[in-house]
Amino acid sequence: MEYQEAKEKFISTWGSLGSMWGINKAMAQIQSLLFISTKPLSMEEIMDELKISRGNTSMNLRQLMDWGIVTKELVPGERKEFFTTEKDVQELARHIAKERSRREIKPVIKVLKEVSSIQDDGTAKTKELIKQTKALHDLADAADSLLNKIATQEQNWITKSLLKLFK
Amino acid sequence: MEYQEAKEKFISTWGSLGSMWGINKAMAQIQSLLFISTKPLSMEEIMDELKISRGNTSMNLRQLMDWGIVTKELVPGERKEFFTTEKDVQELARHIAKERSRREIKPVIKVLKEVSSIQDDGTAKTKELIKQTKALHDLADAADSLLNKIATQEQNWITKSLLKLFK
DNA sequence: CTAAACTTTCAATAATTTATGAAAGTTTAT
DNA sequence: ATAAACTTTCATAAATTATTGAAAGTTTAG
Numbered sequence: 489m490e491y492q493e494a495k496e497k498f499i500s501t502w503g504s505l506g507s508m509w510g511i512n513k514a515m516a517q518i519q520s521l522l523f524i525s526t527k528p529l530s531m532e533e534i535m536d537e538l539k540i541s542r543g544n545t546s547m548n549l550r551q552l553m554d555w556g557i558v559t560k561e562l563v564p565g566e567r568k569e570f571f572t573t574e575k576d577v578q579e580l581a582r583h584i585a586k587e588r589s590r591r592e593i594k595p596v597i598k599v600l601k602e603v604s605s606i607q608d609d610g611t612a613k614t615k616e617l618i619k620q621t622k623a624l625h626d627l628a629d630a631a632d633s634l635l636n637k638i639a640t641q642e643q644n645w646i647t648k649s650l651l652k653l654f655k
Numbered sequence: 656m657e658y659q660e661a662k663e664k665f666i667s668t669w670g671s672l673g674s675m676w677g678i679n680k681a682m683a684q685i686q687s688l689l690f691i692s693t694k695p696l697s698m699e700e701i702m703d704e705l706k707i708s709r710g711n712t713s714m715n716l717r718q719l720m721d722w723g724i725v726t727k728e729l730v731p732g733e734r735k736e737f738f739t740t741e742k743d744v745q746e747l748a749r750h751i752a753k754e755r756s757r758r759e760i761k762p763v764i765k766v767l768k769e770v771s772s773i774q775d776d777g778t779a780k781t782k783e784l785i786k787q788t789k790a791l792h793d794l795a796d797a798a799d800s801l802l803n804k805i806a807t808q809e810q811n812w813i814t815k816s817l818l819k820l821f822k
Numbered sequence: 823c824t825a826a827a828c829t830t831t832c833a834a835t836a837a838t839t840t841a842t843g844a845a846a847g848t849t850t851a852t
Numbered sequence: 853a854t855a856a857a858c859t860t861t862c863a864t865a866a867a868t869t870a871t872t873g874a875a876a877g878t879t880t881a882g
Contacts, residue, residue: 489770490773491776491781491784494770494784495784497766498770498784498788501770507677524780531828531829532828540871541872541873542830542873543832543871544872547830567826567828567880577791581798592672602664614658616692616693617658617662620744623744624690624744626744627744681841707842708843709843709844710842710843710860710861714861717860734850734856823882824882826879826881827879829876830876831877832873832874833872833873834873835872836870836872838867839868840866840868842862843862843863843864845860845862847858847859847860848857848860849857849858850857851855851856852856
């Protein structure tokens, strides 16, 4: 396998991994392209490389910027904009963990709290609803704390976590 | 908020959380319905409750069984089949972690290994591809180990993990 | 100010995913 | 063996999500 093939394999695999986790293909592919690029890329270059439209590129770049993992780079003397992604995998993981927590997990925890706090009317089904949603709430809450600790931890958390956790 | 409202809120929230993480709505909703049910439910009951078709119910129940989180229950004297989900959240989380690792993370790690193992031809772009995919490989590998440790750990891992990790 | 260079928006369309329902398949009781 | 009870399959439909491309918007150079 040589460069071009490896690159394509990486980008397409990353793209389909994204889909499995609710991230659209174009977004994942743009990010992965930037991730292995040796220099910032313009919109034009991204479009060409991935064979996607201008609009699609623009919208997905915006989303990546909203997620905080892609930034605009202003190249002196150039009029157009260039883009780079966070190159450090740890930092990348941290951003994603933080955002997923904020956007997706926290709101669900809130609902679980509401639902598990309803008045116990004494019936078995109400008791079960309360019991189960409370258990889920506690799990989600613990998982979210873990995620956030990780997200705000200094470098190399994974290595350190593994050490602490399984020593 | 009383029982019916709380129940619906829980089921619909759980359904949309599923979508964010690549799990279809019906599947998530069936699981959540079973999760708060005080008894095993028949296909008929699930269809009625969630207003989904027989085919859809059947296919999603099969998927849930493939994931190992729903099982058929044979009620003596009854001809039809009944279904229950794992009621213990820890066990549930463990199943899901294990399956996601096996189905999604492991294959990606394999690709990352292949891609990061290409011949270094000395060019900057090849070096970058190797470096970045290797970093990603190491991260994915570490995260996967963590997930699997969690998945095979005894009860209450979260509490224990948190203690160890942040004491 | 104005025109060129570039980016964003968004209505229309395409692609993908999910759901339906009836036919085919299976199991069980008699 | 057969018919009723029940489940699965799968072609088709519906719904959702992603993509396009051209028009509108913005910025910068001169």
